Amino acid sequence: xxxxxxxxxxxxxxxxxxxxxxxxxxxxxxxxxxxxxxxxxxxxxxxxxxxxxxxxxxxxxxxxxxxxxxxxxxxxxxxxxxxxxxxxxxxxxxxxxxxxxxxxxxxxxxxxxxxxxxxxxxxxxxxxxxxxxxxxxxxxxxxxxxxxxxxxxxxxxxxxxxxxxxxxxxxxxxxxxxxxxxxxxxxxxxxxxxxxxxxxxxxxxxxxxxxxxxxxxxxxxxxxxxxxxxxxxxxxxxxxxxxxxxxxxxxxxxxxxxxxxxxxxxxxxxxxxxxx
Amino acid sequence: xxxxxxxxxxxxxxxxxxxxxxxxxxxxxxxxxxxxxxxxxxxxxxxxxxxxxxxxxxxxxxxxxxxxxxxxxxxxxxxxxxxxxxxxxxxxxxxxxxxxxxxxxxxxxxxxxxxxxxxxxxxxxxxxxxxxxxxxxxxxxxxxxxxxxxxxxxxxxxxxxxxxxxxxxxxxxxxxxxxxxxxxxxxxxxxxxxxxxxxxxxxxxxxxxxxxxxxxxxxxxxxxxxxxxxxxxxxxxxxxxxxxxxxxxxxxxxxxxxxxxxxxxxxxxxxxxxxxxxxxxxxxxxxxxxxxxxxxxxxxxxxxxxxxxxxxxxxxxxxxxxxxxxx
Numbered sequence: 001x002x003x004x005x006x007x008x009x010x011x012x013x014x015x016x017x018x019x020x021x022x023x024x025x026x027x028x029x030x031x032x033x034x035x036x037x038x039x040x041x042x043x044x045x046x047x048x049x050x051x052x053x054x055x056x057x058x059x060x061x062x063x064x065x066x067x068x069x070x071x072x073x074x075x076x077x078x079x080x081x082x083x084x085x086x087x088x089x090x091x092x093x094x095x096x097x098x099x100x101x102x103x104x105x106x107x108x109x110x111x112x113x114x115x116x117x118x119x120x121x122x123x124x125x126x127x128x129x130x131x132x133x134x135x136x137x138x139x140x141x142x143x144x145x146x147x148x149x150x151x152x153x154x155x156x157x158x159x160x161x162x163x164x165x166x167x168x169x170x171x172x173x174x175x176x177x178x179x180x181x182x183x184x185x186x187x188x189x190x191x192x193x194x195x196x197x198x199x200x201x202x203x204x205x206x207x208x209x210x211x212x213x214x215x216x217x218x219x220x221x222x223x224x225x226x227x228x229x230x231x232x233x234x235x236x237x238x239x240x241x242x243x244x245x246x247x248x249x250x251x252x253x254x255x256x257x258x259x260x261x262x263x264x265x266x267x268x269x270x271x272x273x274x275x276x
Numbered sequence: 277x278x279x280x281x282x283x284x285x286x287x288x289x290x291x292x293x294x295x296x297x298x299x300x301x302x303x304x305x306x307x308x309x310x311x312x313x314x315x316x317x318x319x320x321x322x323x324x325x326x327x328x329x330x331x332x333x334x335x336x337x338x339x340x341x342x343x344x345x346x347x348x349x350x351x352x353x354x355x356x357x358x359x360x361x362x363x364x365x366x367x368x369x370x371x372x373x374x375x376x377x378x379x380x381x382x383x384x385x386x387x388x389x390x391x392x393x394x395x396x397x398x399x400x401x402x403x404x405x406x407x408x409x410x411x412x413x414x415x416x417x418x419x420x421x422x423x424x425x426x427x428x429x430x431x432x433x434x435x436x437x438x439x440x441x442x443x444x445x446x447x448x449x450x451x452x453x454x455x456x457x458x459x460x461x462x463x464x465x466x467x468x469x470x471x472x473x474x475x476x477x478x479x480x481x482x483x484x485x486x487x488x489x490x491x492x493x494x495x496x497x498x499x500x501x502x503x504x505x506x507x508x509x510x511x512x513x514x515x516x517x518x519x520x521x522x523x524x525x526x527x528x529x530x531x532x533x534x535x536x537x538x539x540x541x542x543x544x545x546x547x548x549x550x551x552x553x554x555x556x557x558x559x560x561x562x563x564x565x566x567x568x569x570x571x572x573x574x575x576x577x578x579x580x581x582x583x584x585x586x587x588x589x590x591x592x593x594x595x596x597x598x599x600x601x602x603x
Contacts (some may be wrong), residue, residue, distance in 0.1 A: 013396060014396070016389070018384065018431065018432070021383070021384050031381075037378075041369065041370055114426065119354040120382045
């Protein structure tokens with residue numbers, strides 16, 4: 001039986017009152033990191049939440065390479081070289097769905113009231129959640145490259161360029177996360193978040209150079225493909241992995257990142273303030 | 277303006293669409309005391325607490341906590357307060373300790389300070405054994421205690437408890453009452469909302485009764501009880517034949533104007549307002565050699581308080597609110 005007897009409060013606590021503690025600098029960064037750690041602990045405790053960033057890229061690589069490889073690229077080996085950056089970009093894009101779904105569920109619980117009654121910057125819980133996702137994206141990158149190399153993928157560029165490609169993918173993922181966070185704040189149920197995000201991500205990942213070279217697509221679709229951020233991301237990564245010149249693709253990708261954050265972070269923050 | 281007031285609210289108004297949650301509420305709590313905010317569901321209690329704890333902005337009126345304005349100086353207010361809502365606001369995937377350390381970090385207590393405070397609170401709330409288990413494995417009572425502990429991490433000067441015992445069984449409720457009492461001895465000021473007159477009576481120095489977003493009474497518990505006619509003494513004599521005799525004895529101890537003794541299913545009840553009524557009854561019954569199978573003294577229910585103050589019951593009130601919202 002848990003009939004705990006409650007002893008009276010310790011009169012002399014060794015810890016000062018929060019009101020008397022001097023505030024430390026960089027509150028947004030420090031508190032966001034503390035809250036990112038919370039996300040990590042949660043992820044650690046529910047490893048099944050990592051399926052979308054571990055099993056999914058592995059299965060997609062195997063299915064696409066061995067089913068379409070022969071037909072699309074003439075051989076599975078050459079298709080793998082082409083496809084791997086695409087699968088990485090696609091998984092990162094679908095991986096961003098989870099954060100919106102999770103935040104939507106979190107809002108239903110009282111924990112956000114607690115955060116808002118504490119002296120932390122209002123945006124810290126959202127920024128913390130986004131930062132916590134960095135670990136998920138690092139996992140995607142490592143898993144995809146690992147499975148890819150087991151299947152025969154070979155880097156043709158420098159290691160440094162490959163690292164740059166992975167970093168670019170992670171930066172893009174964090175930027176795209178804000179779209180998911182915004183939808184997570186706006187949608188009424190977590191199922192709706194999933195549905196809306198899926199509808200957004202599907203055309204982005206398929207109407208791009210993720211799976212096939214852009215040249216074979218009909219003209220009207222090429223217009224979309226050319227502005228699609230995933231096209232720029234995938235083409236940047238492909239060039240970096242293959243040791244080819246990246247052209248403007250890296251800049252376009254970064255411009256998209258800045259644009260997504262500039263538009264969706266304030267929108268998400270506004271929706272968050274209204275919601276809770 | 278007395279500096280002795282730690283919580284001060286004037287003319288708080290808050291509307292949600294058509295629903296007028298608050299229509300001009302004044303609240304005042306003196307340092308080191310407990311204010312009980314009493315009212316039925318939907319009276320506006322939670323809205324008032326959410327405004328005072330900076331979670332909501334009032335449409336009109338203003339409020340200060342320890343001299344800080346809840347709208348303009350919200351960060352200072354948040355350093356001063358602790359909030360425990362109706363729903364446990366801890367992270368269920370984190371352990372009890374991880375929750376408390378996280379809140380300590382967010383309060384800038386530092387790594388060592390946060391850990392020390394977490395250990396202190398876990399011990400105080402009898403959660404040391406469960407400290408390293410995820411909170412979702414906790415029982416309802418344990419979760420409630422963790423939630424209260426979470427609101428005390430920063431050793432707040434002002435504590436808001438929004439229906440802290442709703443859904444707890446009577447034994448756990450009394451545990452919680454002990455905690456609230458010890459908070460006050462520690463120098464904290466407490467604002468507590470409740471639907472139970474009994475709870476407000478047990479804990480509060482003063483009681484504010486809210487209905488339809490307005491304050492309809494403010495008094496000490498004794499004053500309020502006096503207003504609604506004190507307590508009721510109920511006796512069930514074991515021998516039905518001695519009903520008349522028992523009724524006479526009860527009439528003698530009754531202080532009520534309506535001193536009449538009512539009979540329903542073998543139970544006699546009489547209004548009393550004197551603390552000695554129960555002991556007097558017991559000794560007189562003993563002297564007369566009358567045995568009883570039931571003897572109890574209880575406070576008027578919230579329903580009765582409402583009936584006295586507004587001429588209708590608290591539950592009627594609920595239906596009116598629903599109708600208004602639907603209209």
